[in-house]
Amino acid sequence: MCEVGGIGLPGDKIVDKETDGRIVLGPGLRKETEHVLMTKPGKLCFKDPNIYWVDSHHKRYIPVRGENVLGVVTNKSGDTFKVDIGGSEQASLSYLAFEGATKRNRPDVKIGDQVFCKLLVASKHTEPEVVCIDSSGKSNGLGVIRDGGMTITTPCNHIRKILSPDCVLLKTLGNSLPYEIAIGMNGKIWIKGRTTKETIALTNAIACAEYMNNEQISLMCRKLVNSLSGF
Amino acid sequence: MRDIPFSNCERDFIIQAIEQRSRLDGRGVYDYRKMQLTFGEDRGCCQMELGNSIVMTQVSCEVTPPKQTRPSEGILFVNVELSPMASPTFEPGGRMSDFGVELNRLLERCLKESRCVDTESLCIMAGLKVWTIRVDCHVLNYDGNLVDCCSASAIAALAHFRRPDVSVSGEEVTIHTLDERDPIPLSIHHMPLCVTFAFFSQGKYLLVDPSLKEEKVMDGKMVIGMNKHREICTLQMSGNMLIMKDQVLRCSNIAVVKVTEITELIQKSLQADSLARSKGQPFGFPAAIETRKVTANEKKSEVIDVVGIEEKAEQIVQCAEESDEERRRRRKKRRRRRLE
Numbered sequence: 001m002c003e004v005g006g007i008g009l010p011g012d013k014i015v016d017k018e019t020d021g022r023i024v025l026g027p028g029l030r031k032e033t034e035h036v037l038m039t040k041p042g043k044l045c046f047k048d049p050n051i052y053w054v055d056s057h058h059k060r061y062i063p064v065r066g067e068n069v070l071g072v073v074t075n076k077s078g079d080t081f082k083v084d085i086g087g088s089e090q091a092s093l094s095y096l097a098f099e100g101a102t103k104r105n106r107p108d109v110k111i112g113d114q115v116f117c118k119l120l121v122a123s124k125h126t127e128p129e130v131v132c133i134d135s136s137g138k139s140n141g142l143g144v145i146r147d148g149g150m151t152i153t154t155p156c157n158h159i160r161k162i163l164s165p166d167c168v169l170l171k172t173l174g175n176s177l178p179y180e181i182a183i184g185m186n187g188k189i190w191i192k193g194r195t196t197k198e199t200i201a202l203t204n205a206i207a208c209a210e211y212m213n214n215e216q217i218s219l220m221c222r223k224l225v226n227s228l229s230g231f
Numbered sequence: 232m233r234d235i236p237f238s239n240c241e242r243d244f245i246i247q248a249i250e251q252r253s254r255l256d257g258r259g260v261y262d263y264r265k266m267q268l269t270f271g272e273d274r275g276c277c278q279m280e281l282g283n284s285i286v287m288t289q290v291s292c293e294v295t296p297p298k299q300t301r302p303s304e305g306i307l308f309v310n311v312e313l314s315p316m317a318s319p320t321f322e323p324g325g326r327m328s329d330f331g332v333e334l335n336r337l338l339e340r341c342l343k344e345s346r347c348v349d350t351e352s353l354c355i356m357a358g359l360k361v362w363t364i365r366v367d368c369h370v371l372n373y374d375g376n377l378v379d380c381c382s383a384s385a386i387a388a389l390a391h392f393r394r395p396d397v398s399v400s401g402e403e404v405t406i407h408t409l410d411e412r413d414p415i416p417l418s419i420h421h422m423p424l425c426v427t428f429a430f431f432s433q434g435k436y437l438l439v440d441p442s443l444k445e446e447k448v449m450d451g452k453m454v455i456g457m458n459k460h461r462e463i464c465t466l467q468m469s470g471n472m473l474i475m476k477d478q479v480l481r482c483s484n485i486a487v488v489k490v491t492e493i494t495e496l497i498q499k500s501l502q503a504d505s506l507a508r509s510k511g512q513p514f515g516f517p518a519a520i521e522t523r524k525v526t527a528n529e530k531k532s533e534v535i536d537v538v539g540i541e542e543k544a545e546q547i548v549q550c551a552e553e554s555d556e557e558r559r560r561r562r563k564k565r566r567r568r569r570l571e
Contacts, residue, residue: 114239196251
């Protein structure tokens with residue numbers, strides 16, 4: 001038996017809170033006849049009104065439709081690019097899926113370039129497909145990332161933690177060190193500070209924040225800024 | 232499995248950082264990552280951690296006939312195992328990749344051809360029986376610079392290893408078990424250690440102990456095998472670059488400092504281990520686990536009810552004694568029946 005907020009193992013039954021019996025199951029949960037069982041070890045989370053999921057240390061990315069990911073172009077063939085997004089299979093990216101691209105005006109993408117893109121198709125049995133435009137044809141921040149900066153890889157659960165509104169990491173860092181950032185749900189973060197040294201400091205700060213709570217994060221940020229400014 | 236692709240922006244950034252004399256993990260140009268050496272409960276078992284690169288080495292021995300060409304010398308055998316657990320790019324199965332072969336050969340050259348282990352003392356009967364010492368390096372995690380990590384863990388494991396004692400009387404060879412006689416350490420003359428230098432921009436910049444990302448960007452590397460007496464045991468250069476003579480000399484001077492540091496670390500850990508063993512303190516891998524880490528599990532101490540525990544224990548002992556007596560009686564009965 002596993003309650004909300006507790007740590008469970010695969011096979012544990014979950015205890016339903018006072019909902020009307022209709023619940024939504026997220027990753028790590030499965031319905032078996034009349035019980036709901038956990039299929040991976042981790043912390044059982046709950047969100048109002050009726051969503052349950054399991055959160056755990058996770059390095060392999062499982063593509064989900066609509067998520068923003070950071071990939072590397074590995075191959076060019078005909079009218080599609082192959083993009084490695086860290087999943088079990090490479091995603092395909094059409095050359096028309098860029099802002100302002102037409103059949104005559106091809107986007108300038110080379111092998112080894114990094115693209116920040118959105119997953120359009122992600123299902124169990126087909127190849128994932130990514131695009132660099134939104135439904136209205138605008139880039140909206142997506143596209144090839146070219147002007148410097150560094151990419152780091154962190155576990156997927158860390159990404160979710162950084163992006164959650166409760167986490168103060170990005171705000172506290174940004175108070176004293178301006179930076180540009182692109183966060184992919186596949187565990188890749190591209191970041192660019194003012195100088196090389198600042199970028200390195202930022203990448204290390206993000207990487208080491210995985211097991212910290214908000215107080216520790218703000219303390220770490222303060223220390224980092226002090227050491228960067230030479231105190 | 233295919234390699235994890237490396238983007239142009241990472242490549243450019245790493246080179247840019249190196250040009251500004253800074254590294255991704257905040258180290259200096261000549262710094263090693265954090266090094267940690269743990270010995271196992273068994274003799275000759277040692278785990279070396281160099282940052283996130285982890286190598287575990289196990290030394291074992293067996294009696295074999297010697298090589299025809301060297302009838303009075305023992306055999307030292309070195310093997311490196313690259314399992315897919317260490318990195319998805321390593322292939323499973325017996326076939327070794329080019330990288331694996333290079334690593335194995337380099338390690339073999341460093342350990343065997345420097346004659347750090349006295350092979351003549353491993354001879355039991357000339358031409359008939361010698362000890363074969365087997366060094367197995369298992370790579371548990373790969374984050375660059377496996378050569379240094381493997382060589383340090385291999386030599387530390389060799390120094391930690393004890394072989395069983397043997398006695399020869401005429402043609403007869405007796406191998407004494409560990410209870411009969413204390414096992415004997417191998418005679419190790421010196422400790423050859425490898426130090427890796429990575430070169431960038433045609434040998435203009437050099438880094439000590441390259442991490443995985445730096446290894447992917449470098450033009451080439453040079454490995455210097457050296458002991459603390461400043462004797463060079465191996466020297467290998469790979470990659471496509473040309474470097475100047477004084478650059479090589481500079482590297483060897485840096486290697487002297489690094490080798491002294493690592494040797495000191497190995498000696499210290501060996502001493503700490505033998506002290507813990509002789510004093511009966513906990514040793515081995517379980518003792519090395521830190522409980523104050525997020526990744527470690529710690530069970531909180533529980534309150535145990537001890538009221539009436541003595542009577543309970545006495546009862547259990549009594550029951551056991553009674554059942555013993557019953558067994559004896561039954562055995563006697565059976566014997567009597569058989570006799571009848």
